[in-house]
Amino acid sequence: xxxxxxxxxxxxxxxxxxxxxxxxxxxxxxxxxxxxxxxxxxxxxxxxxxxxxxxxxxxxxxxxxxxxxxxxxxxxxxxxxxxxxxxxxxxxxxxxxxxxxxxxxxxxxxxxxxxxxxxxxxxxxxxxxxxxxxxxxxxxxxxxxxxxxxxxxxxxxxxxxxxxxxxxxxxxxxxxxxxxxxxxxxxxxxxxxxxxxxxxxxxxxxxxxxxxxxxxxxxxxxxxxxxxxxxxxxxxxxxxxxxxxxxxxxxxxxxxxxxxxxxxxxxxxxxxxxxxxxxxxxxxxxxxxxxxxxxxxxxxxxx
Numbered sequence: 474x475x476x477x478x479x480x481x482x483x484x485x486x487x488x489x490x491x492x493x494x495x496x497x498x499x500x501x502x503x504x505x506x507x508x509x510x511x512x513x514x515x516x517x518x519x520x521x522x523x524x525x526x527x528x529x530x531x532x533x534x535x536x537x538x539x540x541x542x543x544x545x546x547x548x549x550x551x552x553x554x555x556x557x558x559x560x561x562x563x564x565x566x567x568x569x570x571x572x573x574x575x576x577x578x579x580x581x582x583x584x585x586x587x588x589x590x591x592x593x594x595x596x597x598x599x600x601x602x603x604x605x606x607x608x609x610x611x612x613x614x615x616x617x618x619x620x621x622x623x624x625x626x627x628x629x630x631x632x633x634x635x636x637x638x639x640x641x642x643x644x645x646x647x648x649x650x651x652x653x654x655x656x657x658x659x660x661x662x663x664x665x666x667x668x669x670x671x672x673x674x675x676x677x678x679x680x681x682x683x684x685x686x687x688x689x690x691x692x693x694x695x696x697x698x699x700x701x702x703x704x705x706x707x708x709x710x711x712x713x714x715x716x717x718x719x720x721x722x723x724x725x726x727x728x729x730x731x732x733x734x735x736x737x738x739x740x741x742x743x744x745x746x747x748x749x750x751x752x753x754x755x756x757x758x759x760x761x762x763x764x765x766x767x768x769x770x771x772x773x774x775x776x
Contacts, residue, residue: 500702509536510537510739523735527736534557535714537550538565576692579644580693630677
């Protein structure tokens, strides 16, 4: 039987490590997931664990898995939340350089389309306003009542985000046809533009940059982060973490893959964070499909 050590992350651990510890890469916490395990804490705890395959039964956004990759460990992450696994998948990717450039190019194309649509909408609105003013002046000269003013088309950031989502969906479909832009991770096919769109929408709450530009900047930062992760990971042959969508009480797939040498996790906080509402909101924004959308917060147990 393998030797297994289990650690639970807590505030006291973080106070021992120190809040000024510098992160080695920008992807830890790239997507703001509640109660995410701090990379610095995961790094220090990993240094205390025996070598070998790591299991995080409540992996959440994948902080422990990311540090495991950098330290050269094989890792398994389990969570009952599809949103958590969606984030963990994209924060632990190690694509090739041509993939990153293709992603940047797709983001720029999407942004240009939305900007063109916005410009066309503004031009159409200006033309409609001019015609309405001309019709009103003509009616006034003839002593007739002015025609009703046409309703202004809705405009704003929310419409730009809707347009970005539409074009991102189309871009992902095109990228799926290009073998050089497909990166498989343990049988799962990532959708990085969707992931970056989710991050950009999060950032829009406090960043007033126009949505197309914010998406491009987010994608560029993400690609830079994957390149840094590639430089930090000791082996290019190390497989990506195995992600399992399961209840932590029944980890058959994790045990079937071989022995587990160490466990590092941060248990969920069901009385503090409403994980289910977060997942539902994100799924609404990004049209994510969940196999367990109807389960209660207690049953989900996601960190």
